[in-house]
Amino acid sequence: MRLTTFTDYGLRVLMRLAGAPDRALSTADLAAEFQVSRNHLAKVISALAGAGYLETRRGGGGGAMLARAPAEIRLGDVVACLEADQAIVECFSPGGAACTLTPHCRLKGRLAQAEAAFIADLNRSTLADCVYRPEGAWSAP
DSSP, X not given: OOOOHHHHHHHHHHHHHHTSXXXXXXXXXXXXXXXXXXXXXXXXXXXXXXXXXXXXXXXXXXXXXXXXXXXXXXXXXXXXXHTTTOOSSGGGSTTOOOOTTTTTOSSHHHHHHXXXXXXXXXXXXXXXXXXXXXXXXXXXX
């Protein structure tokens, strides 16, 4: 399975914010740190905020922060949320019945099970397991 860039960026944002829980980080700062498009990252942050993973504030001292503790954010749930509009194959798309093997395909059920197992396996971990701090920002044990 391959995740979209959107989901990749979303996971990066969450991991980075988990590494600075007491500080709001701006979209511009995160985009510069990750060396990615600010506009694309703004959409990712908006989606994460809409799903309840982030709180955002505008203006001076504004930016994004985690809306809940990293230990309460399951990785599979995040991936499922950010990949919700991405069908694993065409026949999983809404109205996607253009496949000539439908309705006799025996692969679709197996792919659905594999996708569910992928998300379930990711849900065995939380954001707390993947906290990221830039080099030099690690606290001494």
